[in-house]
Amino acid sequence: xxxxxxxxxxxxxxxxxxxxxxxxxxxxxxxxxxxxxxxxxxxxxxxxxxxxxxxxxxxxxxxxxxxxxxxxxxxxxxxxxxxxxxxxxxxxxxxxxxxxxxxxxxxxxxxxxxxxxxxxxxxxxxxxxxxxxxxxxxxxxxxxxxxxxxxxxxxxxxxxxxxxxxxxxxxxxxxxxxxxxxxxxxxxxxxxxxxxxxxxxxxxxxxxxxxxxxxxxxxxxxxxxxxxxxxxxxxxxxxxxxxxxxxxxxxxxxxxxxxxxxxxxxxxxxxxxxxxxxxxxxxxxxxxx
Numbered sequence: 654x655x656x657x658x659x660x661x662x663x664x665x666x667x668x669x670x671x672x673x674x675x676x677x678x679x680x681x682x683x684x685x686x687x688x689x690x691x692x693x694x695x696x697x698x699x700x701x702x703x704x705x706x707x708x709x710x711x712x713x714x715x716x717x718x719x720x721x722x723x724x725x726x727x728x729x730x731x732x733x734x735x736x737x738x739x740x741x742x743x744x745x746x747x748x749x750x751x752x753x754x755x756x757x758x759x760x761x762x763x764x765x766x767x768x769x770x771x772x773x774x775x776x777x778x779x780x781x782x783x784x785x786x787x788x789x790x791x792x793x794x795x796x797x798x799x800x801x802x803x804x805x806x807x808x809x810x811x812x813x814x815x816x817x818x819x820x821x822x823x824x825x826x827x828x829x830x831x832x833x834x835x836x837x838x839x840x841x842x843x844x845x846x847x848x849x850x851x852x853x854x855x856x857x858x859x860x861x862x863x864x865x866x867x868x869x870x871x872x873x874x875x876x877x878x879x880x881x882x883x884x885x886x887x888x889x890x891x892x893x894x895x896x897x898x899x900x901x902x903x904x905x906x907x908x909x910x911x912x913x914x915x916x917x918x919x920x921x922x923x924x925x926x927x928x929x930x931x932x933x934x935x936x937x938x939x940x941x942x
Contacts, residue, residue, distance in 0.1 A: 671672065690866030750787060757786045760839045760901040767838055768831050778835070781819050788815040841869075848872060867911055874907035896928045897921070917930075 739746040761767075761782055765775035785913040824832045848868050856862050863871065878900045894902070907915055 684848065695904070716809035739767045746938065750790075753790075754783045754789050760842070761835075762838065762842050764835075765899055767841070768827065768834060770827065770831075774826055778823055781823055785819045788812060788819075837873065837876045840879075841872045844875040844879070848875075852923060855923045856916055859915050859919050861913060861916050861919070863916070867916075870907060870911045874903055874911065878903040878907060883902075894925070896925045896932065898924070899927065 739749075756777055761779065763775075764770055764778055765772050768775070768778075770778070820832070823835070827835070845868060848863065848871060853862065901921075905917055905921055905924075909918065912920065
């Protein structure tokens with residue numbers, strides 16, 4: 654699924670300025686080879702620029718370090734290569750977007766079950782999530798876009814515009830509460846997988862395996878509290894246990910009423926054993942970290 658025409662043109666206006674886009678639109682409507690795009694009037698208060706100007710940031714960007722500049726240059730180079738590859742091999746572009754769609758759908762799973770939606774609504778929300786995921790690539794494929802010619806802040810504004818539009822669409826269809834839960838869905842699925850593959854043995858060892866309902870409820874608690882990206886370096890130890898992270902203590906607290914006392918003790922021991930091992934491994938085998 655690609656960006657809708659309204660979102661597409663709005664992004665073009667934000668990135669390039671109304672003057673440039675109106676030029677494209679006039680040429681398209683005059684019968685040139687450019688695709689015909691319905692004329693969309695720029696909203697009041699939008700950025701006003703003459704033809705040829707690129708978008709200026711609304712706020713003055715902070716000075717970039719050498720590392721940031723190098724990273725930006727690499728990104729520009731990759732964008733140029735992607736544009737070239739898409740232009741020379743249309744089948745590559747088709748496959749690229751198809752694979753992006755697969756990855757997005759895998760990340761969010763069965764929304765009809767996870768959010769208790771009817772299948773039609775779940776399919777529509779999934780399509781919006783795919784659209785949101787590929788919108789940054791669509792921006793870089795806009796007619797006349799030259800990577801590096803538009804300020805990073807301007808591109809960010811374009812991405813933000815599309816994301817906000819899609820998020821509002823999602824909220825209108827499922828409501829604020831389910832929208833908030835939707836933000837947790839990739840984490841919930843990741844936590845469910847971890848519970849089944851890594852944590853389940855602890856519960857089986859005390860003859861109290863988790864039910865499907867407990868697994869889902871515990872995964873929600875974990876997704877709300879755990880920082881999976883190098884989390885031991887982010888939240889630090891809890892106040893009363895040096896081998897239990899603050900986020901893990903929050904999980905144990907949130908698991909009350911979901912797990913039995915024995916299951917909570919088993920989960921706590923799992924957390925502690927992992928952290929004890931990591932702590933001493935860093936001390937005695939730093940080269941492996």
